[in-house]
Amino acid sequence: MNPVLQVEELSKSFPGVQALQRVSLDLHEGEVHVLVGENGAGKSTLIKLICGMYPLEGGKMTYKGAPYAPLTPHDAIKSGIRVVYQEFNLLPYLSVAENIFFDSLPRKHGLVDFKKLHSDAERVLDRVGLNVSPTMPVELLGVAQMQLLEIAKAVSAECSVLILDEPTATLSPKDTDNLFGIIHDLKKQGLAIIYISHHLKEIYEIGDTVTVLRNGERVETCSIHDVRIPDLVAMMVGRKMESEYPFRDDIKQTGKVILSVRNLCFKGNTNPVSFELREGELLGISGLVGSKRTETLRAIFGADPKEGGEILLNGSPLEIGSPKEAVEAGLSLLTEDRKNQGLVLDMSLSANITLADLSRVSNAGLLRVSAEREASKKLSSELGIKTPSIRQLARNLSGGNQQKLVLAKWLFRDAKVLMFDEPTRGIDVGAKYEIYLLLWELLAEDKGILLVSSDLNELMGICHRIIVFSNGRITGDLKREEFSQERILECAYKEYIG
């Protein structure tokens, strides 16, 4: 039998990264094809190429025997390839039926034919086993129902290939079972399904074939019943080292605990989180996307509300209800999303640098312009921010320089504990290296650093210790001599396997 969709040697690169390298994949009718791989392995890139979000760069695709090269997501939808993303794409105030047929509302005399709309919707809802009225506003649905509605939307029109991206991430076990029943039915109806998931156990319940990606390349494709979970994990590890990491063992480790997090609870997390950070220590935090790494940092910092637990700085408990209190106590948080949460893009470099500590460049509320200029000049040259002038707008800097600018902001504040969330994402190797060196300088001043990163090599290269999050729980606490990709991934997948 010929495959419905044949992907041959797809490649895609971004500045500085080869995201996908000659990946091939055959997808058959009535098959659930599972894609696994760690963060950054190339799963999303592959999906985005198939559904027309990125233009084809190298390789080709054949769909139903004809060449297929979608230029826009709309092309893919028209040919019958539909994706259900992790983030829903629904219009909350419109009805279930209107959401399903939004692109092609049935018409009569130029008006919407609601009778036909609702009867059509009922048929589709039946098909995915979603038992709600077509007239119900979507905002009243639960998460599981919205998930099914997304699938209903996808299969409402001509659809031969359905791509599900982490569909069970937010579902309860019961809803997951229900979803699997529906996927089985769709399979029987002849749909070909690509299924992406971190949950290695559940893919055995639903998958037929599995493809393992690593570092943008395909490692293996085989029948899912020919491999066991440990084999899969072993295949996922082993990303290539991209650059050298400057690890310095001359940093004094006094062993003194500076930050201690005890039974921290926050919204969406059922397991209290506890860990400690010591003076001069670079503590890495690993875990899959969605394992609550970022949320933990945000809760410590007071950026999101805390629901319980204690945070101690140098032994004394902190009452942190807002970032203002956290900053005043000596914490800092460099957020993952530098454009929306880190920088004020339409303000100057120097205004951004001094933003977290304006008291240092002001006197009784009056800005001392020359002091600000001197301070920002000094910091931006120390960090090697490449810019014609400190009056340059942050918006006009390159990604790497923007990242250094956010760093500069927190260096200017002189915090005791620095929390960095993906500080090197999306920047080139040279800038990364410079940022590592900076981290070491900070450590030499007896500060403590928490570093969240999706890049395992980076964590293993520069951290003293790594704690691993898995589905909201800390499942590993590894010392430097215990570091290995296998150990870390094993911990990262722990809560998803059993």
Add this chain to the structure above:
Amino acid sequence: MRKKFIYFLLNEAGIGLILAALCIGFSIFVPNFASLHNVTNIFTQISINTVIAVGMTFVILLGGIDLSVGSVLSLCTIVAGLFMTKEGVPLPVAISGAIVLSLLAGMVCGLFNGWVSETWKIHAFVVTLGMLNIARGVALQVSGSRTIFSFPKAFNEVGTLTFGGVPLIFIVAVTLVLIGQFVLNKTVFGRLIYAIGNNEEAVRLSGHNTKRYKVSAYVICGAMVGIAAILYMLRLNIASPILGVGFELSAIAAVVIGGTSMAGGKGSLIGTFIGAGIMGVLNNGLLLIGLSDFIRQIVTGGIIVVAVVLDTYRVKFSHMLLK
């Protein structure tokens, strides 16, 4: 060199070029426009709008809006007017008390606007629309829907003071513009106003209490309205529960013509001042030409839109020059 000069002119003078063009045009084609008497007139006419627009600029820089300024101004005149005309209060107390009360009334309304919209995350458009009605209602109720005049003679005389043809109320307005501009440019408070208008979340995560700053901006706006109310009483010698209708639109127009972005984060009070100037000059010049009230409204409206459209071209053009 010439390129640089044009760039400077376009960027720094900006919307001022349009004001200058209007002034020159009217001076040439309208005989009485440039007379001392008429210039004094224009100064007087734009003062009140300028002061309200100063407050409005703070609010709009934060991405907010205040629709209640007209009604609140009316309420402030009533509060001040009632106190000033009270029997048996010595004159200095009556006048200074009226000024303080007017300021307080404005600030309380501003506090309500800011605090309600920030605490419950309701768009300021809605909250201040509510305040627009509340303030008007309170003014009508408190005054028994009467207009108050018969202010002390000394008070009325202050309103007519001029210094070399420059009316006192205009001097007050310009002073407020300059103070405001100083606050925006040279203080931590001003820096944070711009920063919050650009990216509130980044400012919050940098350790600032953004809510406090946002509420403050509404209080400042209320205070400006309180001052504008006193200026209004000085100029027209009345306090009335039905005045100030549409003032919010003139103030917003001045702010927007002055180049402040409705989305917040960008703009200046000098711009706002020039914006108020453009509106005043237009109104005055068109009146002198002899256009009817209706036609003047149409032209003024049209010019507001044209000025803002031209401004987008100015920005584009100056960027092109730089390349």
